[in-house]
Amino acid sequence: MGNRAQPILCVPVIAVIPFKPVNPKTRLSCLLDQREREAFAEAMLDDVITAVRGTGCDICVLSTSSYSRPGTRVVVDERGLNESLNDFIASSSDPVLVIMADLPLATPEAVNDMLQREGDVVFAPGRGGGTNAIFVRAVRDFHVDYYGASFLKHVRIAGESGLSIGISDSFRLHTDIDEKEDLVELLIHGKGESRRFLESSGFSLKVEKGRVGVERVQ
Amino acid sequence: MGNRAQPILCVPVIAVIPFKPVNPKTRLSCLLDQREREAFAEAMLDDVITAVRGTGCDICVLSTSSYSRPGTRVVVDERGLNESLNDFIASSSDPVLVIMADLPLATPEAVNDMLQREGDVVFAPGRGGGTNAIFVRAVRDFHVDYYGASFLKHVRIAGESGLSIGISDSFRLHTDIDEKEDLVELLIHGKGESRRFLESSGFSLKVEKGRVGVERVQ
Known part of the structure; x- marks a missing residue:
């Protein structure tokens, strides 16, 4: 039902996807046991990778613990989200999409x-x-600060470094799946692996x- | 922070905005008394009108009870949302944006x-x-059916008439303000009258x- 032309990326972009393979999405514990939450998180990761791959970005999964995935580069970093992402961004010579x-x-x-x-x-x-994705062109001058009201923190961090800011306007990128109510969105608007996982789980x-x-x- | 070119409408579009001036937004009763909810609803209407006016649409406010607004056409229709909107759409010779x-x-x-x-x-x-806005080009062949899972009903209605469907992808149009949690979105991302109303209300x-x-x- 989408109908927009897809411009091709004119510069290399590396997309980094933080991922927690073990005991993720604990706010869904009322509905899914640990094994199911791990399978569900992986199905959501599949859907994100499919979307990002469709844009031509290179992809790196930044995992909090040992994880392998055929055909996808995985970096394991056991530190916190901010530490691992900020090192990743600072060491990149290309623009970075954190998603x-x-x-x-x-x-x-x-x-x-x-x-x-x-x-x-x-x-x-x-x-x-929250902040669901950040496209960092200014990889030398920006750092992330997740948790809490991270969107406002990120706007402030950019402002303090004199960086110009763009805001994506997408309900698809706005909708992160954390709680029971969020599953409604996935069952209505999802088309990928994670919707199939939910449906096959009843x-x-x-x-x-x-x-x-x-x-x-x- | 937006940065997209605004194409000019090439055909006339009439935007209809359903509005309930008396005792609206009762799910906010825990925070705002009736007089405040009426002022807040009007401030939100202001913001919607400003956004729609910026696209060049003609505007009609479809009010459930007596209401006047300088510079804006108001039609009073005391019937239910579906009845009044469906009569409005069926009687239009131009495409209709319901918002x-x-x-x-x-x-x-x-x-x-x-x-x-x-x-x-x-x-x-x-x-x-829900369905927050519908742009009806096929004004002869579509009718609305609000309440409940209206998005899925609207997709079905369009399908039954053989109509092609487009889906807007905007968190700004996805975010309707009904409950306390929704006010967070307005205080973070709003820039208009309704945000000012909230801030001036403490x-x-x-x-x-x-x-x-x-x-x-x-």
Whole structure:
């Protein structure tokens, strides 16, 4: 149903996708056991990789623990998200796209639109003050500071370094999957592996008193 | 921070904005009394009108009760949302943009992007299965069916009439303001009247245990 032309990247961009393979997405523990959450996180990672690959970016998965994935470069860094990402960005000579692994609605079109926006840094805000993706053209002058109201922190960090800012406007990149309510978005708008995972695990939409939720039949 | 060129509309489009002036937004009753909710709803309407006006659309506010607004055409229709909108669409000879009055993050760029998408109908999905805006090119062959999982209903209605579908991808049009948590989005990303209303009413962001919420100091 998308219908936009996809410009081809004119400079190399390396996309880095932080990933936690062990015991991820604990806010979904009420619905999914640890083994299922690990499979679900990997399915979401699949969807993000598919979207990013469609733009022509090189991809690196930055994993918090041992993880291998055929056909994809994986770097293991057990430190915190900010430390590992900031070292990654600082050591890159090319622009870096940081994109979270829990954005299964992402499409090549949405990622590409972000990469085409002007700005020394371009942010894709997440719901609730987060930052779901950052395209860092100014790799020497920007650092990330995740957790809490990270979007506002990132805007401030860019401002302090005199960097120009672009904002992505995409609900697909805005929608990170953390909680039960977020699964509604995936069951409505998802088309990839993680939606199939949910459906094959017995999840479906439930409309009750005009509100849309999810239910699981096992 | 937006940086996209704004194509000019090449055909007349009439934008209709449903509006409930009396006792709106009752899910915010925990934070705002009725008089405040009415002022807040009007401030959000202001922001939507500003965004839509920036695209060159004609505008009609479709109000559930007596309401006047200098410089804006207002039609009062006390019937339900679906009945009044479907009569409005069926009687139009031009394409109709239905856009909700509670989308204060809307910008001319986001609305314009929607109007440029291909499709006999173009939907801007709302969070939780809703439909925040619909651009109806096929005014003879489409009708709305709001409430519940309206997005899926609208996709089905279009399919049953053999209409082609476009999907807007904008977090600004995806974010409708209904509940306390939604005010976080407005205080972070809003720039218009409704953000000013919240701030002048004592609302601000509160970061606690890594989560972002709102607090009110009166």
